[in-house]
Amino acid sequence: MKASLAIQRGQPDATSRVDIFAVEFEPGQSVLDGLRMVRRDHDASLAFRFSCINANACKECMMLIDGEVDYACTARLKEGTTTLAPLPKKALIRDLVTEIAPPDERLDRSPQRK
Amino acid sequence: MPLKTDVLVIGAGGAGMYAALEAARAGADVILADRSLIGRGGATVMAQMTVAAALGEQAPDHWEHHLADTLVAGRGLCDGKLAAILCEDGPRRIRQMDDWKVGWAREDGHIKQVQAPGHGRPRCVYVDFLSTGPAVSKTLRARLNDASGIRRIGDLLITDITVRDGEAHGATALHVSSGRLVPIAAKAVVIATGGLTRLYRRNSASANMGGDGYALALRAGAELIDMEFVQFFPIGHLAPRLVGMDPIMWDPFRYKLGGKLLNADMREFEAEYATHDTRSDGRYVLTRDLATYAITKEVEAGRGTPAGGAYLSFQHVPPQEIRRAFGPVVDRLAANGIDLAHQPVEVAPIAHYHMGGIRVDETLESRIAGLFACGEAIGGANGANRLSGNAITEAFVFGARAGHHAALKARQRPMPSLDAAGPDIDFLRSAERRDSPNTAASIVALQSLMADYVGPFRTEDKLRVAIDRLAEMRRDAGQRPLISASGGLDPVLIDWLDLRNMLLVAQAVALPAQARTESRGAHQREDYPGLDEAWQVSQVVSITDGRLGVEAARETVAA
Numbered sequence: 001m002k003a004s005l006a007i008q009r010g011q012p013d014a015t016s017r018v019d020i021f022a023v024e025f026e027p028g029q030s031v032l033d034g035l036r037m038v039r040r041d042h043d044a045s046l047a048f049r050f051s052c053i054n055a056n057a058c059k060e061c062m063m064l065i066d067g068e069v070d071y072a073c074t075a076r077l078k079e080g081t082t083t084l085a086p087l088p089k090k091a092l093i094r095d096l097v098t099e100i101a102p103p104d105e106r107l108d109r110s111p112q113r114k
Numbered sequence: 115m116p117l118k119t120d121v122l123v124i125g126a127g128g129a130g131m132y133a134a135l136e137a138a139r140a141g142a143d144v145i146l147a148d149r150s151l152i153g154r155g156g157a158t159v160m161a162q163m164t165v166a167a168a169l170g171e172q173a174p175d176h177w178e179h180h181l182a183d184t185l186v187a188g189r190g191l192c193d194g195k196l197a198a199i200l201c202e203d204g205p206r207r208i209r210q211m212d213d214w215k216v217g218w219a220r221e222d223g224h225i226k227q228v229q230a231p232g233h234g235r236p237r238c239v240y241v242d243f244l245s246t247g248p249a250v251s252k253t254l255r256a257r258l259n260d261a262s263g264i265r266r267i268g269d270l271l272i273t274d275i276t277v278r279d280g281e282a283h284g285a286t287a288l289h290v291s292s293g294r295l296v297p298i299a300a301k302a303v304v305i306a307t308g309g310l311t312r313l314y315r316r317n318s319a320s321a322n323m324g325g326d327g328y329a330l331a332l333r334a335g336a337e338l339i340d341m342e343f344v345q346f347f348p349i350g351h352l353a354p355r356l357v358g359m360d361p362i363m364w365d366p367f368r369y370k371l372g373g374k375l376l377n378a379d380m381r382e383f384e385a386e387y388a389t390h391d392t393r394s395d396g397r398y399v400l401t402r403d404l405a406t407y408a409i410t411k412e413v414e415a416g417r418g419t420p421a422g423g424a425y426l427s428f429q430h431v432p433p434q435e436i437r438r439a440f441g442p443v444v445d446r447l448a449a450n451g452i453d454l455a456h457q458p459v460e461v462a463p464i465a466h467y468h469m470g471g472i473r474v475d476e477t478l479e480s481r482i483a484g485l486f487a488c489g490e491a492i493g494g495a496n497g498a499n500r501l502s503g504n505a506i507t508e509a510f511v512f513g514a515r516a517g518h519h520a521a522l523k524a525r526q527r528p529m530p531s532l533d534a535a536g537p538d539i540d541f542l543r544s545a546e547r548r549d550s551p552n553t554a555a556s557i558v559a560l561q562s563l564m565a566d567y568v569g570p571f572r573t574e575d576k577l578r579v580a581i582d583r584l585a586e587m588r589r590d591a592g593q594r595p596l597i598s599a600s601g602g603l604d605p606v607l608i609d610w611l612d613l614r615n616m617l618l619v620a621q622a623v624a625l626p627a628q629a630r631t632e633s634r635g636a637h638q639r640e641d642y643p644g645l646d647e648a649w650q651v652s653q654v655v656s657i658t659d660g661r662l663g664v665e666a667a668r669e670t671v672a673a
Contacts, residue, residue: 011601028355028450039554039605045598047605051155051320055360057248058154058320074358093291094603101268105152107115107289107296 001025003077005034007046008085009095019043025077030054031084032061032072035096047095048072063087063096115296116532119145119265120524122285122300123517124272125327127156128506129489130306131254132207132513133520137304138263140521145298146264149271149290153255155322156308157467157490158509161247162363164230164238166503167204172227172236177201179234184504187232187401188469188497189635190650191340195476196495199515200508207510208239216253217241228369230502232401238503243441244363250506270296272326273611274538275303275334275485276530282334282484283530286538288611292602295542297535301524304516305331305472305487310344310619314465315558315565318350318362324612325619327491331472332618332662336480338655339493339667340470342627343636345500346570348405349375350464353421356450361464363443364426365502367454370439375409376425376458377417383424384408403499403636406463406570413462423462428454463570467505469496469636470623473654473667478516484523488516494652498635545595545607553596553609560587560616568624573641577628584624588617618662625664626653 003023010016021038035048052058054073061072064085072084090098103109121137123130126148134146148155168175181201185192212218212225218239219226229236241249258264269290276283276297284300307327311317328338349368351361367373377383387408388400400408409424419425428436433455437444444454452459471493478486489509496504567580591613598606630653632646633639652667 011599026355028357030357036554040552040558041555044552044554044606044609045604047603049150049603051150051322052160052360053321054357055160056358057159057360058151060151060154071358076357094599094601097291097603099291101151105266105268107267107270107292107294 001027001079003034003079004081005038006081006083007096009046010092011094012092023077029077030073031065031075031077031082034077035072047093047097049097060100062100115294117145117296117298118529119143119298119300121145121302121304121517121520122147122298123304123306124285124330125156125306125308125491126152126266127306127308127489128158128250128254128509129491129513129516130304131258132510133304133306133488133517134264135254135257135261136514136517137521138261140518142263142521142524144264145300146258146266147270147272147287148268149326150322151268152258152266153251155320157319157323158506159247159251160319160360161250161506162244162360163246163365164228164240164369164503165208165246165506166230166233166238166501167208167507168201168237169205169208169225169227169239171224175235175237177205180204180237183233184496184501187499187501189499189645191497191634191652193494193497196492197497199476200495200504200511203511203515204507207507207514211250211253211510214253214257216249230365230369232501233503240366243443244366246506271608271611272330273542275330276534276538277334277482278530278534280335280483282482283534284532286535286542288542288607290603290608293600293604295539297532297539299530299532301527301529302484302486302520304520305485305491306489306513306516307491309468309471309490310623311465311468313561313564313616313620313623314344314569315561316350316462317465318347318360319466324616326615327487328471328619328622329615331480331485331487332622332655332657334482334485335657336482336485337473338470338622339473339652340497341493341622341655342630342653343469343498344465344570344623345402345467345469345636346406346463347466348402348409348463349424349426349461350466351459352423352462353419353460354451356452358450359446362466364459364461367428367440368426371428371431371436374427374430376427377412378419379417380425383412387411401499402502403638407638409461409463410571419460421460421462423460425458426461427458429456429458431455467500469493469498469500477519478512479519479523484527486516486520488512498637542595545597547597548592550592550596551590553606553613556587556591556613557609557616560613560620564620564623568620568627570636571638571640572627573639574628577624580624581621581628584617584621591617621662622655625662626655629653629664
C-alpha cells in the first residue's frame with residue numbers, strides 16, 4: 001500500500017514549507033516507520049526525534065498527525081495523505097522537532113536554580 | 115559556552131542516573147548529560163522484565179548461589195570479581211529502590227520473586243504490568259529531582275573524551291538542539307551509555323544504543339573486553355506488527371503462563387535441544403543462547419513460521435487467566451489485533467544486550483585515569499552470556515559504584531583546563547556539506563551487514579566479508595563530519611557522528627569474533643562448533659598507533 005506524508009518543514013524565524021513524500025507500507029506499520037523510510041530513501045535531512053522506536057517509552061515522537069497531537073510510533077500509516085506538523089505550542093527547533101525537555105534539564109536553563 | 119564539573123556522567127539510563135546520585139552523595143558536583151531526554155532514552159526505560167537479586171524473599175537464597183548461576187551462564191569467561199560485586203551488592207540496591215517506592219510486585223506480604231531461565235531458584239523481581247523499566251526510570255528521575263549538586267542536561271551528545279597525559283580531562287559535546295559545540299572540563303568522567311544493539315537490524319533497545327561509549331573509550335585509549343559476545347534475545351516479537359510495545363515483552367508471559375514455543379508443524383521443540391545439545395545444562399529450561407540456537411536451527415531446517423521465526427502460543431491458557439496475569443496489556447494487544455487465546459504470535463531472535471564493553475577494575479575505572487564506566491557499557495561481569503535479570507541489577511550496582519569512586523577520584527584532582535578539548539572542537543568545526551552516501555541509508559546498510567554477517571552464527575568467510583565491507587564503509591563516510599544545514603538538530607550531522615562510532619564498534623566486534631575459533635555462549639562459530647578449553651580466555655580490543663587490534667587479556671587492568 002502507498003501512503004503520502006505531507007510534512008511541514010522549516011526552522012524558527014523562517015517561512016515553513018510542506019514537502020510530500022510517498023512511502024510503500026504494509027498494514028500495521030507506524031507513522032514513525034514511514035518517517036524513517038523517508039529519511040532512508042528520500043531525504044536524510046528531515047528532522048524528527050525518537051529514541052525507543054517502537055515501545056512508546058521515550059515519548060519523544062509526539063507531533064501533530066492530521067491535526068491531532070499523537071505519537072508517531074503508535075499512529076498507523078494509512079492509504080492516502082497524512083499531514084504531519086510540529087507541536088504548535090512548543091518552540092520549534094527544526095521540521096517536526098520542538099523543544100520538549102523540561103526547563104531545568106536544558107543547557108540554557110537559568111543557572112541560579114538549585 | 116564551556117562547562118566545568120567534578121564528575122561528568124554520560125548517559126542517563128539506570129546506570130547513569132544511579133552514578134549521578136552516588137557521586138553527588140559522596141560530595142561531588144555532577145553534570146548528568148544525555149543525548150536525548152534525561153531518564154527516557156537508553157535501555158532501562160524499555161525493560162519490561164525482571165531484575166535478579168538474592169533477596170531470599172520467595173525462597174531461601176544467598177548471593178553466592180546467584181553468583182554460581184551467573185558464572186555458569188557466562189561459560190567460563192566471567193570476571194569473577196565483577197560478577198561477585200554484582201551479586202553481592204544487588205540485594206542492597208533492590209531494597210534501596212524498594213525504599214524509594216519503585217513498587218516491586220508483592221505477594222503474601224513479601225516481594226515476589228519469579229524463576230527465570232538459568233536461575234536455580236525464584237530470584238527475579240518485577241513491577242506489574244510489564245512496567246519494570248518505566249517504574250525504575252521514574253523512581254530514579256524523582257530522586258534526581260530532589261538531589262542537590264546534580265545538573266541534568268539533555269540534548270547533549272558527547273563526541274569525544276578529552277585525554278591529556280593518560281588522564282581524562284573532560285569531554286567535547288554537540289548541543290543537539292542548537293548545534294553549538296560545548297567543551298566540558300571534568301575531574302572524572304563516567305561512561306554510562308549502554309550497549310550496541312543498534313548495530314543490528316532487529317534490536318530491542320533504543321536508537322541511542324549505537325555503542326557510543328565503546329567508541330569514546332577506544333578513542334580515549336581505554337581497552338574493550340569480550341566484544342564478540344552479543345546477546346540475542348530468543349523470542350523477540352516478529353509478527354504481526356505490534357506498535358506501542360517493546361519487542362521483548364513475551365518473556366514475562368512465558369514465566370507466568372507457560373507459553374509454548376512451536377515450529378511450523380505446531381510441534382514443541384525446546385526439549386529436544388535441551389536434552390540433546392552438548393551445550394545444554396540438561397534441564398528443560400533453555401538459557402538464552404541455547405534458545406536462540408534452537409529457533410534458528412528450526413528455521414534453517416524449513417520448520418520456521420511465515421515471517422521466519424517460531425510460534426509462541428498461549429492457546430492452552432484459559433482467557434480469564436491471561437487477563438488476570440496481564441490486565442491492561444491484554445487490551446494493548448487487542449488494539450494490535452492480537453488475541454492470545456485464539457492465535458499464536460511469531461517470535462525470533464533479536465539483538466538485545468552486549469556482554470562485552472569497557473575494561474575496568476573493581477573501582478570501575480578504565481586504564482585511563484579518571485575515566486570510569488558502568489552498566490551495560492562495561493564488559494566482564496557476564497562473560498560469554500548474561501543470565502536473565504542481571505542487566506538492571508548491574509545498572510544499579512555498577513552505576514552506584516562508579517559514581518562513588520569517580521567522586522573520590524575528583525577529590526584528589528585539580529580542575530583540568532579546557533585547552534585539551536581544542537582538537538576535538540576543531541574536528542567538529544571542520545564539518546562540511548559534500549556529496550556522500552545518504553547517512554540514514556548507510557546506517558541501515560551497516561545494520562543489515564552486522565545482522566547477516568556478524569549475527570549469532572558466524573563463519574570465517576562471513577566475518578571476512580564484514581571486516582572488508584566495514585573498511586569500505588569507513589572510506590565512504592569520509593574523514594570529516596557531514597552536515598546538511600546550519601542551526602540546530604541537523605540529522606545528517608548526528609547520523610555521521612553515530613556512523614563514525616558504529617563503524618568503529620562494529621569492527622571491534624568483528625575482529626575478536628574472527629579470532630575466536632570456537633563456539634562459546636553468545637559467540638557461535640558454525641565452522642568451529644563446541645567449546646575449546648584453550649579458548650577460556652577473554653580478548654581485549656584497543657587502538658594502538660591508530661590501528662584497532664585484538665589480543666588475549668592479561669591478568670589485570672593497569673589504570
